[in-house]
Amino acid sequence: MSASQPGPEPVEAELAFRSRRVLTPDGPRPATVTVTGGVITAVLPHDTPLPPATRLVDCGGDALLPGLVDTHVHVNDPGRAEWEGFWTATRAAAAGGITTLLDMPLNSLPPTTTAAHLAVKRDVAGPKAHVDTGFWGGAIPGNVKDLRPLHEAGVFGFKCFLSPSGVDEFPQLDREQLRQALTEIASFDGLLIVHAEDPAHLGSAPPAHGPRYADFLASRPRAAENDAINLLADLARELDARVHVLHLSSSDALPTISAARRDGVRLTVETCPHFLTLTAEEVPDGATEFKCCPPIRERENQDALWDGLAAGTIDCVVSDHSPCTTDLKTPDFGDAWGGISSLQLGLPAVWTAARERGHTLHDVVRWMSQAPARLAGLTAKGAIEPGRDADFAVLAPDETFTVDPARLHHRNQVTAYAGKTMYGVVRSTWLRGRQITDNGRIVEKAGRLIERNPA
Numbered sequence: 001m002s003a004s005q006p007g008p009e010p011v012e013a014e015l016a017f018r019s020r021r022v023l024t025p026d027g028p029r030p031a032t033v034t035v036t037g038g039v040i041t042a043v044l045p046h047d048t049p050l051p052p053a054t055r056l057v058d059c060g061g062d063a064l065l066p067g068l069v070d071t072h073v074h075v076n077d078p079g080r081a082e083w084e085g086f087w088t089a090t091r092a093a094a095a096g097g098i099t100t101l102l103d104m105p106l107n108s109l110p111p112t113t114t115a116a117h118l119a120v121k122r123d124v125a126g127p128k129a130h131v132d133t134g135f136w137g138g139a140i141p142g143n144v145k146d147l148r149p150l151h152e153a154g155v156f157g158f159k160c161f162l163s164p165s166g167v168d169e170f171p172q173l174d175r176e177q178l179r180q181a182l183t184e185i186a187s188f189d190g191l192l193i194v195h196a197e198d199p200a201h202l203g204s205a206p207p208a209h210g211p212r213y214a215d216f217l218a219s220r221p222r223a224a225e226n227d228a229i230n231l232l233a234d235l236a237r238e239l240d241a242r243v244h245v246l247h248l249s250s251s252d253a254l255p256t257i258s259a260a261r262r263d264g265v266r267l268t269v270e271t272c273p274h275f276l277t278l279t280a281e282e283v284p285d286g287a288t289e290f291k292c293c294p295p296i297r298e299r300e301n302q303d304a305l306w307d308g309l310a311a312g313t314i315d316c317v318v319s320d321h322s323p324c325t326t327d328l329k330t331p332d333f334g335d336a337w338g339g340i341s342s343l344q345l346g347l348p349a350v351w352t353a354a355r356e357r358g359h360t361l362h363d364v365v366r367w368m369s370q371a372p373a374r375l376a377g378l379t380a381k382g383a384i385e386p387g388r389d390a391d392f393a394v395l396a397p398d399e400t401f402t403v404d405p406a407r408l409h410h411r412n413q414v415t416a417y418a419g420k421t422m423y424g425v426v427r428s429t430w431l432r433g434r435q436i437t438d439n440g441r442i443v444e445k446a447g448r449l450i451e452r453n454p455a
Contacts, residue, residue: 015040015433016050017392019059023066023365025383033064035390038208038432042386045455061265065365065392066384067099068347069133069372071156071245072270072318075337078124079109084411086128086325089343090447092228092321092409094130096344097393097426099380100450101131105138105159106170107322113138113170114148129447130393130436134362134376136193139181141171147184154451157191157244157377162228163199166338172199179235186241193244196293209334211286211397216333220251220295229253233260236267244375245269247320249294251304257306258313262354268375271305272320273349274340278416288329288336289416292322296298306357308435309367316371317364320348325412341415344408348424349415351416390433396401396425409439 013034022031022043025423028047034054034278050056070093077085086103087264103121105112110136112118125133137155138173139147149157160181185192201224207326208219229245233256236243245257248271260267274292283290308314322339330336342349352362373382380389402421407411429437434446 001085010066010337011044011048011050013050013054013159015057015390017057017059017064018046019064020046020061021063022384023063023362025370025385027154027362028063034407035433038390038434040384040386041059042388043384063096063361063395063397065361065383065393065395066382066388067393067429067431068368069378069381070314070318070321070343071102071374071376072272072320072344073101073343074107074322075103075125075142076107076323078120080107082286082325082411083107085440086133088409088411089321090128090130090133091442092344094431094442095409095426097347097395097429097442098133098343099131099391099393099431100138100378102134102156102376105136106165106167109169109200109274111140111170112136112155113140113143114146117149118153118155118443126449129432130442130445131431131447132450133424133447133448134452138170138194139173139185141173141177144180144184147181147190148188148255151188151190156452157193158185158197159193159246161195163195163197163224163279164312165195175231178389182239182241182243184236186239189242191244193246194228195246195247196232197224197229197369201227207334211331211333211426213280213283213287213290213333216291217295217297220293222297224250225250225294226253226256230256233257233265233267236260237263237265240266242266243268244291247272247275248305248314249275249293249297251301251308252305254308254313261313262301268315270316270318271309271314271315272340273342273406275319275345275350276302276309276317276454277303277353286331288331288333289414289418290331290340291333291336291338292320292336292340302374310359316348316375317346323410323412326414329355329414342408342417343410343414345403345415345417347393347395347423347426348401351424352422355423358383367395369377378450379453392430392432394427394429396427397423399423399425401425409442
């Protein structure tokens with residue numbers, strides 16, 4: 001630039017984030033991200049001048065990620081808030097770089113199976129939410145008439161089980177009930193999300209009992225998932241319905257999923273950090289903090305799940321955070337509550353494993369922010385681009401820490417990741433331009449209750 005040429009005019013903005021590693025939809029690059037009114041207004045070259053009135057957050061070499069979106073969280077509040085609650089769950093989410101979560105309809109009392117029950121859930125959650133929080137409805141026997149009112153009340157879709165859920169107030173659907181529910185949901189182009197394990201296979205498998213993990217694994221065979229997913233693919237094809245498979249554990253089902261999608265079937269799939277980072281071979285006997293349903297499987301199965309992620313057959317990675325009180329994790333795999341507590345640790349757990357396998361931070365953002373936002377129809381979330389909410393996680397991707405359960409914000413500090421060393425320290429989390437965490441410390445409660453975007 002010659003001396004006679006003026007420099008670029010400063011960009012007007014209330015707030016700006018500057019990083020040498022901004023994770024945009026097109027990949028990482030040095031940039032300055034400007035924010036006004038809690039919304040991203042521009043993604044500009046790194047050294048863009050700013051007026052003195054603009055507050056600048058200079059992240060240096062730390063990565064600026066879009067806030068994570070976790071569409072599979074069991075908060076259990078009200079009714080079982082001693083297991084978890086909105087106050088603790090959303091604090092843990094914020095500390096882990098998650099800025100939006102969707103709460104599952106079961107394990108709370110009442111379950112979210114009617115519009116009136118949804119109103120109870122919202123009344124409880126509103127004053128406690130540290131991150132933006134939305135809700136799934138539930139599909140259970142006898143509530144087909146409640147599905148459209150729940151949809152109109154703003155739930156993001158409907159969860160059902162094909163096998164026992166573990167709680168009496170949320171029964172599973174048999175095949176005819178599944179067809180009835182999915183027919184109704186398809187009539188308004190809603191989304192059915194499914195715990196896909198076939199009860200016949202579970203019933204014929206040896207029951208889980210005692211401390212041996214091998215016995216528990218045998219009680220939840222891959223065939224139970226595989227056949228349930230075959231059924232869902234067939235129904236989704238027949239009814240032209242939107243179906244999402246929850247917490248995929250069996251890699252054997254990937255060819256079925258790929259074939260259905262090639263045929264235009266509207267079938268999406270998620271998996272979870274524990275299936276990508278933990279293996280059956282490493283689970284000690286009696287260590288029921290590793291128990292979940294479907295189960296953590298063998299290493300070769302995990303390798304195939306990673307291949308499915310890389311190929312795009314698996315859409316997203318979400319926590320399935322399903323906590324309980326410490327006393328429910330007895331050493332007996334038959335009796336212990338099944339669920340992994342991981343809400344605060346999902347990002348570093350997945351990033352640690354991803355980098356070892358040659359994946360990039362851009363891949364992790366796609367799996368844990370962009371794709372879950374797309375699944376839920378959250379058009380203001382999931383990406384650093386103009387018009388989106390200014391939701392960010394500032395991550396030191398090359399720094400490590402060792403998991404200390406006492407430092408987690410979960411109500412009960414039980415985790416399968418205790419003592420593991422992970423890459424990726426969340427420096428801070430920002431929700432619509434407001435800082436909500438600082439190095440794991442909660443700074444401000446800024447969460448809102450959110451509803452499904454109108455079609």
